[in-house]
Amino acid sequence: MEKEIIALEEEFKQDSHSAITQQDLEALRIKYLGRKSALASLFTRLPTLSKEEKITFGRRLNVLKNQITAALEEKTKGARGSEAPVDLTFPSSDIQRGSLHVLTQVSLELCTIFEKLGFCVTEGTEIEDEWHNFTALNIPLEHPSRDAFDTFYLDIPEGSENCGKFLLRSHTSPSQIRIMHDSKPPLAVISPGRVYRPDQVDASHSFMFHQIEGFAVDTGITFAHLKGVLLHFAREFFSSDVNLRFRPHFFPFTEPSAEVDISCFACSGKRPQTTDQRPKQESQKCSVCKGKGWLEILGCGMIHPNVLTACGISAKKYKGFAFGMGVERPAMLKYGINDIRLFFENDIRFLEQF
Numbered sequence: 240m241e242k243e244i245i246a247l248e249e250e251f252k253q254d255s256h257s258a259i260t261q262q263d264l265e266a267l268r269i270k271y272l273g274r275k276s277a278l279a280s281l282f283t284r285l286p287t288l289s290k291e292e293k294i295t296f297g298r299r300l301n302v303l304k305n306q307i308t309a310a311l312e313e314k315t316k317g318a319r320g321s322e323a324p325v326d327l328t329f330p331s332s333d334i335q336r337g338s339l340h341v342l343t344q345v346s347l348e349l350c351t352i353f354e355k356l357g358f359c360v361t362e363g364t365e366i367e368d369e370w371h372n373f374t375a376l377n378i379p380l381e382h383p384s385r386d387a388f389d390t391f392y393l394d395i396p397e398g399s400e401n402c403g404k405f406l407l408r409s410h411t412s413p414s415q416i417r418i419m420h421d422s423k424p425p426l427a428v429i430s431p432g433r434v435y436r437p438d439q440v441d442a443s444h445s446f447m448f449h450q451i452e453g454f455a456v457d458t459g460i461t462f463a464h465l466k467g468v469l470l471h472f473a474r475e476f477f478s479s480d481v482n483l484r485f486r487p488h489f490f491p492f493t494e495p496s497a498e499v500d501i502s503c504f505a506c507s508g509k510r511p512q513t514t515d516q517r518p519k520q521e522s523q524k525c526s527v528c529k530g531k532g533w534l535e536i537l538g539c540g541m542i543h544p545n546v547l548t549a550c551g552i553s554a555k556k557y558k559g560f561a562f563g564m565g566v567e568r569p570a571m572l573k574y575g576i577n578d579i580r581l582f583f584e585n586d587i588r589f590l591e592q593f
């Protein structure tokens with residue numbers, strides 16, 4: 240039996256040397272540890288031996304069995320992972336591509352439209368002081384927008400040079416002030432960025448949102464220039480056949496001022512011609528404009544002389560127009576998004592659609 244055990248040891252050494260893959264090792268396990276293995280048949284012969292031989296060979300066989308088991312385990316560990324050679328030409332599994340946030344995309348698209356008309360893009364600052372956010376924009380001290388209910392004031396010492404308290408800007412209009420203060424006309428600038436207001440969050444309100452401010456200052460600027468620029472923008476961004484409606488409005492920083500609506504790009508602003516005077520059911524109305532035919536998109540006007548003066552620009556020599564609009568609203572209109580919160584929840588299933 241001793242000779243057979245030594246031969247089996249040798250054979251295993253040789254065989255295990257050439258076993259590499261998991262399959263090789265499984266075959267080896269069956270051959271040396273399986274029920275029909277040479278080792279198993281040596282064990283079955285033990286009862287036929289004398290008492291001393293039983294003890295000696297019983298031990299020898301157990302030691303061999305343990306050695307084979309340990310060697311196979313060791314090799315199996317090494318074989319894991321090196322199972323198949325790596326095929327570098329094999330197509331990879333699905334790669335998740337990132338993309339710009341939909342609001343960044345819309346903001347860039349809006350800026351590009353104005354850049355093509357010759358406007359420069361400049362970002363203002365998100366932390367402002369009262370002078371830039373209100374005073375220089377001709378917003379009186381008692382104006383409700385200065386109230387802490389409508390503006391986030393920062394809990395840090397007041398700014399220098401009578402600039403008052405620091406705050407998170409509540410609109411992008413202070414960018415006008417910074418630029419007009421620091422540079423000379425002619426100016427044509429577009430300024431995108433985040434703005435903050437302590438609003439209750441719901442489907443159409445957020446305490447942080449985005450705006451784009453635009454303005455131009457030069458000699459001889461008129462309201463007609465403003466209309467031309469905005470009509471071009473609306474036709475580029477929404478649809479080539481939209482029209483604009485200017486409704487007289489009041490903003491402290493522009494005079495005259497207007498709110499601007501576009502004709503609904505979904506139903507072309509055409510309310511169905513009908514002799515039926517009964518009120519339309521909700522379901523029959525255009526889902527974009529809710530049957531109104533118009534969509535409010537921005538505020539604008541001719542820059543108030545007080546604003547030019549505050550920035551050190553002669554209001555006698557120069558005129559300017561300005562406009563400001565949200566970014567979320569055009570994005571929601573364009574892509575049929577019905578809840579502003581979707582922009583900020585970072586749900587990948589929403590974001591990856593853009």
Ligand code: DAH
Binds near residue numbers: 410411492493562564
């Ligand atoms: N700042 C205004 C707002 O946040 C928007 C606006 C209206 C900006 C008229 C302008 C403008 O430049 O002329 O509601």
